[in-house]
Amino acid sequence: MSGALAIRWNGQPVAQIPALSRGLHYGDGVFRTLLLHDGAMVAADAQLDRLLADAAALGIAAPPLARLQAELVAAACFGNGTVKLLLLRAGERRGYRPETDAADCLLIVYPPSARGSAAAIEGIKAIRSPVTLAAQPLLAGIKHLNRLEQVLASRDWPAGVDEAILGDDRGQPVCATRANLFWVRHGVLHTPALDRCGVAGVTRSRLLALAAAADIECRIGSQPWSALLAADEAFLSGSLIGIWPLRAIDGHCYEAARPVTRRLQGLLAHPSDVVPLNAR
């Protein structure tokens, strides 16, 4: 199957999946995307924890943890790549009502992303997306398979733009299409609350823990766009990218000096962010 190095369905190599899967028909499943770097799966335990928590939130009973860990071990033999682990609610009957809480497990290993560490050093440009995230507290924070808003928000970026920042129905910034959002103002680290929309990324959680341990004050909460634009520093986080500083959002530029962002890049030590010290 083009585009993937390996695909496994419940532990068996496959190219295809059952056409009646509820994952396809309803998006009735959850997933996490992991970075495989030099044979090691970055933050594997935290990723599996979140995958299981998300599955539980939808009433999906995950396979035993050891089976999921075995899937990641099978993927690790590829050395470097992007690993997507999905849990889809089992059952092939037509109709929204679940017939079981059991799950099928789909593992996909993709080749490594071509993107180097330039984005981590120089930062990226983002736009403010015209797509507004709908508020659905029952699904907020969960990395589920209903991702049409992200698809719509990923179309038609101008040249030179790497991400789009999405806001909610209250006009507050929430996240990027595939990354969480942070900003720094007067030394305090801010990130939006994710109780009405957005996905709670593992790297976001790790950064909040690292910042707290390093005595960087953290505030989680929804704030207006003006707060994001008034920030001294702003950045995106994700499992594949680590930390991407924001150089600009639309016409608004951020300062090139990013002391807190660089400190967090050092603490996170993400493979994509590990750059020569003199480049920082």
Add this chain to the structure above:
Amino acid sequence: MSGALAIRWNGQPVAQIPALSRGLHYGDGVFRTLLLHDGAMVAADAQLDRLLADAAALGIAAPPLARLQAELVAAACFGNGTVKLLLLRAGERRGYRPETDAADCLLIVYPPSARGSAAAIEGIKAIRSPVTLAAQPLLAGIKHLNRLEQVLASRDWPAGVDEAILGDDRGQPVCATRANLFWVRHGVLHTPALDRCGVAGVTRSRLLALAAAADIECRIGSQPWSALLAADEAFLSGSLIGIWPLRAIDGHCYEAARPVTRRLQGLLAHPSDVVPLNAR
């Protein structure tokens, strides 16, 4: 593949679909469900029109109409059943951004539903769902594959309940999990607007056209729950069910006399609603 009489992927019989389909990973696709009755596909032209309109709304270029019609002809040989026709955006690369607007076509023929015409005669009981539909005007009305809200709302109905009525974030009733909602007050037919959430069903459109042609006044608009509960008659519509009168929502019962509902059942002449005249 258990549960289906036939599955076709781009016109070829299959049991499985590509594991990298954007339909699975993002719900990046649309579908319609048709009733196949005695070798005839009910409202096939209208269903294909809506399928193509929904695809266009997501920027998905549908296959030529003749190809889709050929799929329905292939399904019709099963005589009776439930036919689901899906268009999934093609492309197997990882990432939300679409790489093409081309579509893959998936056709599934399921056995006929066991449900007889009793629901059309006697009506059904519904509950008010604890799930609130999120407002997303960009996706409202479209029958896309992001259906987790319907899955959540379909769990845990009490015994004897056949549907759940969902409201929006303004506290206004919108639809049922798999049907549109109508009510009648002083001879006027009401149905909620679907510009913020909900799915615009083909049977809903047909009923509005039939009612207008029969000089039944129709009003499309959002109204509070109190308007639904104050109605003289209320019913659900869907391609598979035709018209299901609502006998009760939670503890609130509707009158057994349903002159407008019965008139519309006669005009729609849906196979599931065609019942002996003396039973009406």
